[in-house]
Amino acid sequence: MDAVTAVENVYRSDWGRIVATLIGLLGDFDLAEEYAQEAFTAALDQWPASGVPEFPRAWIVQTARHKAIDRIRRRTLFAEKIQPQLAREIVESAPAEEYETSEIPDERLRLIFTCCHPALAPESQIALTLRTLCGLETDEIARAFLVPAATMAQWLVRAKRKIRDARIPYVVPGADEIAARLDSVLAVIYLVFNEGYMATRGDKLLRTDLSAEAIRLGRLVRNLMSPQPPAEATALVALMLLHDARRDARVDEAGDIVVLEEQDRSRWNRAQIAEALTLAGEGLRGGPGPYALQAAIAAEHCKAASAESTNWREILRLYDLLESVRPSPVVSLNRAVAAAMALGPESGLEIIAGLAATELENFHLLHAARADLLRRLGSHDEAAKSYLQALALVTNESERRYLERRLREVQSSSKA
Secondary structure (H helix, E strand, O other): OOHHHHHHHHHHHHHHHHHHHHHHHHOOHHHHHHHHHHHHHHHHHHHHHHOOOOOHHHHHHHHHHHHHHHHHHHOHHHHHOOOHHHHHHHHHOOOHHHHHOOOHHHHHHHHHHHHOOOOOOHHHHHHHHHHHHHOOOHHHHHHHHOOOHHHHHHHHHHHHHHHHHOOOOOOOOOHHHHHHHHHHHHHHHHHHHHHHHOOOOEOOOOOHHHHHHHHHHHHHHHHHOOOOOOHHHHHHHHHHHHHHOOHHHOEOOOOOEOOHHHOOHHHOOHHHHHHHHHHHHHHHHOOOOHHHHHHHHHHHHHHOOOOOOOOHHHHHHHHHHHHHHOOOHHHHHHHHHHHHHHHOHHHHHHHHHHHOOOHHHHOHHHHHHHHHHHHHHOOHHHHHHHHHHHHHHOOEHHHHHHHHHHHHHHHHHHHO
16 A cells, blocks of 8 residues: 555544544644644655554654644743643653554544533534544535535634633533433434445445444443433434445445445345344334434334335334424435335425425435436436436535436436
């Protein structure tokens, strides 16, 4: 592996761990990101000549740490941003090898709970964690919230300023405080998973590093709240496991999307599904919470031996419940698909028509769903128009290739 590729891989897989560690050392989000970027720049300069180090992530953390120490020594103004005692702790902190221990993941949990402090607005809590934990770009986070990138940038700036000005501690809170932050923590973990499940941009549909990390964090939070973890924490782990169990069947050898009804179900991870079904049952017994209902929906898909045997009426019933418990345009869009499969494409199109004036109008999946239902009805010209609208909005290349293939199919059928 060449040095440039190694740097790119570390940036992609370990940005969140590196920044979390540096925040723990520096106590400042902006400074942690600044020194992390400087360390990656140094890696691009040095690794081609010196070779890729044995522990690349540790090298980045240690280099960033040294840059912070140098800045402290050279610029007294730096002391205004970091307390003198903290500066001494940075200088005296452990050598690079210690950053390769199992303690690093705990920094990420501290980061999540710091970002999800009740003093921050809920949307800022989640957005800031996605930016620092995952290294997601502002526009990627904006897509998750269906807001403009400029709006998201403002949320991030305000959240960082609030943490600094309010001196919000970088710690996992006590048991009595965890419950107040749980909803935001679970939302963050699920959005991390979603970015891994369907990446916003790039050539690949999947980012397995993010999906695996989200599942790990979900288990960690659930264990943190043992022996009686909240039902929704259990349900979220179940939901992620059920989706992840289908990972190997979701793309073909070329990396193109294979939609659910066309997937080879023999490639699904049945052991993981079995574990998840047990957890999903535990979650649902705690009440019809949002994650419990979504896990129940995913369970119906995973229990079906074939696409044709899927119990779409039960899935539609669960979506009806979900829409009443946690209404959102995205839930309504998914319900439209379920209605189409249970009752016919016209039912789904009717629901989608009511979503056209919402923020989903700039969401490619709305147009892709409409196009698919029109295709099933044989309205090929109208389907082609919707596929073109979806293509104008999609940013992931794997999704783009799938939509282009569908567009060619309906265009050919229209000419026939």
